[in-house]
Amino acid sequence: MSRMPTFPTAKTMASSTLSRVLPMALLLTGDIVSAQTYKIDSDSDIKSTAKSLAENVLTYYHGNESGQTPGILPGPPPAGDYYWWEGGALWGTLIDYWHYTGDDSYNDLITQAMLWQVGPNKDYMPPNVTASLGNDDQGFWGMSAMLAAEVNFPDPPSDQPQWLSLAQAVFNTQADPGRHDDTCGGGLRWQIPFSNNGYDYKNSIANGCFFNLGARLARYLDNQTYADWAEKTWDWVTSVGLMDSDYRIYDGAHVETNCTDINKAQFSYNNAVYLLGAAHMYNYTNGDSKWETRLNGLVDATIRDFFKNNVAYEISCEEHMTCTTDMLSFKGYLHRWMTTLTQIAPTTATKILPVLQKSAQAAVNQCTGPPDGKTCGFGWSSGTFDDSVGAGQTMNVLGAVSSLLVGSAKAPVTNSSGGTSAGNFNAGSGSNSFTNTPAPITTGDKAGAGILTAIVLASALGTFAWMSLGA
Structure with a gap:
């Protein structure tokens, strides 16, 4: 039985604190012009805007077209802009869209994409992405x-891997002794195959995803083993200095230095992934x-560091627009996961939700780009479209x-509070064989979500010690 602590209901907390902010006029070419296309003044406005945005984001996806690969965005570089991981992030975004709006238009597309990429061992390690x-x-x-398990996204057919089982498989492969060593006193490495660029790097996001999954599985299944792993991971991250006493989370460090050469770049998705795990x-x-x-x-640290005047801001790259393609997606995870944590820990809602509303x-306000006046850019704080x-x-x-609809959305479930997804505690067992086998290197051999450490952001981060990774 999954323990369900007594808290104020998420719906009550969220509805009482989530106020609507009136649209602001945009300052364009020196004149005040009401150029805003999207409205979020009411739930119906939010749903209409979210629907249009979902349609727009899927114009970048071609995996459902003849001759294309389901599940992935075009790439990896140089074949396209996107690494494999961002496809997985896209489907999570659209699962949340369905959860908040009730629009099931893309459910079949999401299911096809999520199942196509599971790999032969049903653990999200398809061989074609091994080199990165x-x-x-x-x-x-x-x-x-x-997420699909927690929000009761429609279960796959019974002859296909199930959402909870897939999450457990990923966790189990990462908890396997083959992924852990004594360098730096523990912790996961960034890359999985030892031949990959970045295998000598231990970073916050790799360990953050593992921590996040462990915490969520602990709550969903009321299982202490998962919680123990989550606690152990948090303790390692803080002990090595990747998270400091002021809750600044830094990117990572190399094993050759016993993780003493900490790269102090900060990225919002690190904070977001640890926040959601800590809430669980x-x-x-x-x-x-x-x-x-x-x-x-x-x-408090996340609002301090990643919201400029209460507007999401990527501090390590936005000022000089040196953000990589990966970094250009981080604000969405920040919003989505901070929203969800207000349901898991409702006492945080009064502090978080007004900030997210303003952001x-x-x-x-800045989604005014061509060709239809609805294209969104990256920089939000200026109020004007930035061509990114x-x-x-x-x-x-x-x-x-879509997260603005949290006040009327059901909180994430557990297996004892309405969850329907079937699990498998042994999922992913024996799936780590290729971690000790050299993987082929291709022209697209760069890491995915952690690519941030491969780019020298000298203009924005002159004080940081960045590492340089070859293609």
């Missing part, structure tokens, strides 16, 4: 599967004071907008 497969890449697909640990432990302190500290308003377009930029705004 990181623990974080696999983790994003696993977290989308976990707080919930699972019935509001334990330790997790309450950690959660509240991280909430979402800024997001839609792509799947990530649109996913960001879709996640921010």
